[in-house]
Amino acid sequence: MTIILLLVATLAAIALWWLSQQRLAEKPWLESGPGDSFHNTASGRMPAAKVGLGVFLAVVGALFALFASAYTMRMHMASDWRSLSLPWLLWPNTGVLLLSSAAMAWAQAAARQGRTGSLRTGLLIGGASAVLFLVGQVIVCRQLAAAGFYAAANPANAFFYLLTALHGLHLLGGLVALGRTSAKVWRGVPISQMTLSVDLCASYWHFLLLVWLAVFALLLHG
Amino acid sequence: MGEATLEPLEGVGPLEVPEAELYHATSWWTKYVFSQDAKIIALQYSATALAAGFVALVLSWLMRLQLGFPDSLSIIDQNQYYQVITMHGMIMVVYLLTALLLGGFGNYLIPLMVGARDMVFPYLNMLSYWTYLLAVLVLMASFFVPGGPTGAGWTLYPPQAILSGTPGHDYGIVLMLVSLIIFIIGFTMGGLNYVVTVLQGRARGMTMMRLPLTVWGIFTASVMALLAFPALFVGAVMLLFDRLLGTSFFMPAMVEMGQQRDYNGGSPILFQHMFWFFGHPEVYIVALPAFGIVSDLIATHARRNIFGYRMMVWAIVIIGFLSFGVWAHHMYVSGMHPYFGFFFATTTLIIAVPTAIKVYNWVLTLWRGDIHLTVPMLFALGFIVTFVNGGLTGLFLGNAVVDVPLSDTMFVVAHFHMVMGVAPILVIFGAIYHWYPKVTGRMLNEALGKFHFWVTFIGSYVIFFPLHYLGLMGVPRRYYTMGEMDAIPLSTGELNQLVSVAAFIVGFAQLVFVFNMIWSLRNGTPAGDNPWRATTLEWQTPETPPGHGNWGKELPVVYRWAYDYSVPGAPQDFLPQNQPPLARAARSAEP
Numbered sequence: 001m002t003i004i005l006l007l008v009a010t011l012a013a014i015a016l017w018w019l020s021q022q023r024l025a026e027k028p029w030l031e032s033g034p035g036d037s038f039h040n041t042a043s044g045r046m047p048a049a050k051v052g053l054g055v056f057l058a059v060v061g062a063l064f065a066l067f068a069s070a071y072t073m074r075m076h077m078a079s080d081w082r083s084l085s086l087p088w089l090l091w092p093n094t095g096v097l098l099l100s101s102a103a104m105a106w107a108q109a110a111a112r113q114g115r116t117g118s119l120r121t122g123l124l125i126g127g128a129s130a131v132l133f134l135v136g137q138v139i140v141c142r143q144l145a146a147a148g149f150y151a152a153a154n155p156a157n158a159f160f161y162l163l164t165a166l167h168g169l170h171l172l173g174g175l176v177a178l179g180r181t182s183a184k185v186w187r188g189v190p191i192s193q194m195t196l197s198v199d200l201c202a203s204y205w206h207f208l209l210l211v212w213l214a215v216f217a218l219l220l221h222g
Numbered sequence: 223m224g225e226a227t228l229e230p231l232e233g234v235g236p237l238e239v240p241e242a243e244l245y246h247a248t249s250w251w252t253k254y255v256f257s258q259d260a261k262i263i264a265l266q267y268s269a270t271a272l273a274a275g276f277v278a279l280v281l282s283w284l285m286r287l288q289l290g291f292p293d294s295l296s297i298i299d300q301n302q303y304y305q306v307i308t309m310h311g312m313i314m315v316v317y318l319l320t321a322l323l324l325g326g327f328g329n330y331l332i333p334l335m336v337g338a339r340d341m342v343f344p345y346l347n348m349l350s351y352w353t354y355l356l357a358v359l360v361l362m363a364s365f366f367v368p369g370g371p372t373g374a375g376w377t378l379y380p381p382q383a384i385l386s387g388t389p390g391h392d393y394g395i396v397l398m399l400v401s402l403i404i405f406i407i408g409f410t411m412g413g414l415n416y417v418v419t420v421l422q423g424r425a426r427g428m429t430m431m432r433l434p435l436t437v438w439g440i441f442t443a444s445v446m447a448l449l450a451f452p453a454l455f456v457g458a459v460m461l462l463f464d465r466l467l468g469t470s471f472f473m474p475a476m477v478e479m480g481q482q483r484d485y486n487g488g489s490p491i492l493f494q495h496m497f498w499f500f501g502h503p504e505v506y507i508v509a510l511p512a513f514g515i516v517s518d519l520i521a522t523h524a525r526r527n528i529f530g531y532r533m534m535v536w537a538i539v540i541i542g543f544l545s546f547g548v549w550a551h552h553m554y555v556s557g558m559h560p561y562f563g564f565f566f567a568t569t570t571l572i573i574a575v576p577t578a579i580k581v582y583n584w585v586l587t588l589w590r591g592d593i594h595l596t597v598p599m600l601f602a603l604g605f606i607v608t609f610v611n612g613g614l615t616g617l618f619l620g621n622a623v624v625d626v627p628l629s630d631t632m633f634v635v636a637h638f639h640m641v642m643g644v645a646p647i648l649v650i651f652g653a654i655y656h657w658y659p660k661v662t663g664r665m666l667n668e669a670l671g672k673f674h675f676w677v678t679f680i681g682s683y684v685i686f687f688p689l690h691y692l693g694l695m696g697v698p699r700r701y702y703t704m705g706e707m708d709a710i711p712l713s714t715g716e717l718n719q720l721v722s723v724a725a726f727i728v729g730f731a732q733l734v735f736v737f738n739m740i741w742s743l744r745n746g747t748p749a750g751d752n753p754w755r756a757t758t759l760e761w762q763t764p765e766t767p768p769g770h771g772n773w774g775k776e777l778p779v780v781y782r783w784a785y786d787y788s789v790p791g792a793p794q795d796f797l798p799q800n801q802p803p804l805a806r807a808a809r810s811a812e813p
Contacts, residue, residue, distance in 0.1 A: 001495055008449060008546050015445070019539065022430040028783035029527060048342040048422040055417050055448065059410055063452040066496065070456060073492050074471060080487035152468035152484065162463065 007065040053200050057207050071159050082154045093136040100129035101209040108202040111195045123182045163215050174204050258344035260329045263351045267325035271318050278313035281306045290722025292703040300702045301389035304373030311376025323511040328416045328440045334760035335437050337425025337778045339771045341415040353408030357401045364397035372398045380472040380490050384465040399458045406451045416444040427780035434758045434784040439514020442542045443507045450503035457496035498549040506545045512649040516602045522756045523599035524591030527785035530583045537576035544573045554622045555629045563622040570620035597671035601652030604679045612641025633693025636686050644682045659753050663766050664746030670738040681728035688717045758784050762798050
């Protein structure tokens with residue numbers, strides 16, 4: 001359970017830092033006068049959707065950290081663990097996801113600078129390469145199944161399918177959001193109204209890239 | 223929607239978030255059924271959770287009939303007994319308590335108490351309820367599938383949860399796991415709303431340290447639930463894989479009914495870690511909202527500012543953090559390194575410190591208060607007594623050496639029912655009596671309420687107090703019948719009969735409560751806007767029940783904390799949170 005505890009400790013540190021900004025030592029029962037007005041924190045000006053995404057990413061992070069904890073615990077709990085020899089296709093797949101994330105970062109910069117053409121290109125490349133990544137993952141799974149590495153045969157195989165599927169599902173959810181955002185951009189919604197959506201998509205993409213890198217490292221390690 | 227004032231005001235900071243356009247329902251369906259209004263969603267959550275709770279109440283009757291009169295009544299057989307205890311436990315903990323306290327009270331109270339028009343993501347909020355309803359329906363469907371619901375016990379421990387000796391191993395366990403997965407997805411949508419609304423939706427002047435403790439409790443519990451439920455999700459998905467795909471995450475190699483199963487090398491202990499990493503925080507996910515609500519009930523009905531507000535907030539936050547480091551105290555008998563046992567016993571006992579601080583503060587709030595023994599106050603007082611009772615037996619069970627002989631006895635059943643069953647339920651009742659006037663505009667009948675309280679309170683003690691003794695005498699939990707057993711005296715059977723009779727009386731008293739809720743809807747005394755003379759924002763709405771958007775044209779501005787009761791020189795004996803500092807001028811004029 002070390003991995004999840006580390007994540008919880010990190011989140012607790014963030015929460016403590018945030019709480020320390022909330023003047024927890026203040027005496028709210030002493031009525032505020034004009035001199036000691038209760039100012040709200042600057043973090044309050046962040047859009048709710050951004051905070052919402054941050055909280056959601058913490059939940060998804062906890063989910064994957066728990067799977068990682070289960071993975072390492074199961075690996076050491078019995079001697080039946082047979083490490084999977086990972087197909088080489090996972091390496092180019094990882095490269096494609098990196099490209100996807102880079103394209104999203106580019107789209108994000110374009111949206112901030114108001115360059116509609118670059119924004120469209122960035123979203124298109126980001127979305128297409130994410131789809132390509134998913135197709136690649138499906139091919140990897142089919143290759144493994146064809147080679148006889150069934151889920152029931154060994155826990156290492158089962159974890160591989162479980163983790164890639166879970167990551168894929170999250171990316172699929174992201175593609176829905178990206179699709180909606182792109183549709184708005186193509187419909188000609190002013191770019192200033194799209195900055196937030198593009199920001200959120202890009203953050204989610206970078207996060208899923210990090211998750212995949214962690215999952216990949218875990219699979220290589222096991 | 224109306225515009226919020228933006229110019230600087232005395233004593234309050236600038237507006238946190240510009241007002242967003244509120245969603246407006248256009249038809250009856252979107253107004254009352256597929257509603258995005260948090261108040262409607264709260265009522266939908268509450269009604270569904272209470273309905274599920276009544277199913278679980280009836281299940282507890284079946285259980286008590288069997289335990290009280292094992293030889294004379296044979297309504298359920300052994301397998302059904304296991305199915306009944308499993309469904310009773312899971313429904314009560316997850317589908318009633320969690321859903322009602324966070325989905326019900328959270329949805330109703332958070333926007334009103336922080337001074338927002340609605341939750342920040344109303345569409346997601348609506349989706350959250352319908353996902354929850356789907357989870358309940360999937361769970362209830364398991365009563366009607368071949369083999370019935372799972373009888374694995376509410377902890378669903380593998381390997382027995384999916385072996386053929388356990389009832390419901392075909393479909394019941396699958397539906398249970400799928401239902402939990404759906405529930406967690408639905409809860410995540412709701413939980414995001416509760417947390418982000420508290421963070422981003424607060425009215426002008428409503429700093430974190432001016433929030434009522436109810437909001438602090440629900441907020442912290444939501445954060446915890448968002449981090450703890452994924453552990454149950456992971457456990458449920460992996461167990462589902464073991465059951466459906468034949469993987470061996472949790473299932474060890476074993477021979478079942480003379481047949482070698484295909485499982486190999488899995489670890490049941492791994493499931494226990496996942497389950498209790500969720501399961502222990504879950505205790506506080508239920509308890510923290512109850513702590514918060516009871517603080518507000520006590521302050522309002524004793525006309526006293528809450529004693530040690532800052533300590534109360536810190537205690538809630540510290541309990542939240544600590545509760546992630548104690549889960550293995552549920553696993554002492556599963557075997558662990560003695561140092562781990564020592565560690566988890568120590569962390570468990572440390573949690574008693576912030577919890578005790580809260581209890582002392584409640585008592586000190588009552589001290590020399592102007593205590594009004596209204597129905598909400600009675601329930602709040604009942605909670606304090608019951609929670610102390612349950613908490614003290616928790617100190618026994620938290621110690622590894624004391625836990626081992628008491629493990630899997632009725633003592634454990636008595637402990638967790640006191641601390642997690644009766645105590646939060648008393649708060650829920652108190653809260654319903656307290657906020658019903660805001661929700662409906664009418665008071666609940668007080669005489670019926672007092673009858674409901676006394677029967678429930680005394681009855682709960684008649685039910686659960688003897689269970690401690692039964693446990694100490696060695697009566698195990700989860701036994702269909704004791705049969706002839708030399709180790710356990712026959713008199714325990716008589717005690718069991720008393721418990722069963724009390725369970726029926728308490729159960730029927732709840733029908734009085736249901737009647738009261740329905741009857742008062744039309745016939746209750748009109749409540750007015752603020753019948754309890756409370757300070758918090760939900761009582762200051764321009765309309766009762768609050769209209770769409772809660773606040774009419776102008777959002778409230780908050781000038782003070784939530785506990786200005788019995789203020790000397792105030793025109794009434796309390797100052798609402800949105801009362802401008804005019805009162806201060808009047809007060810300073812006093813000698």
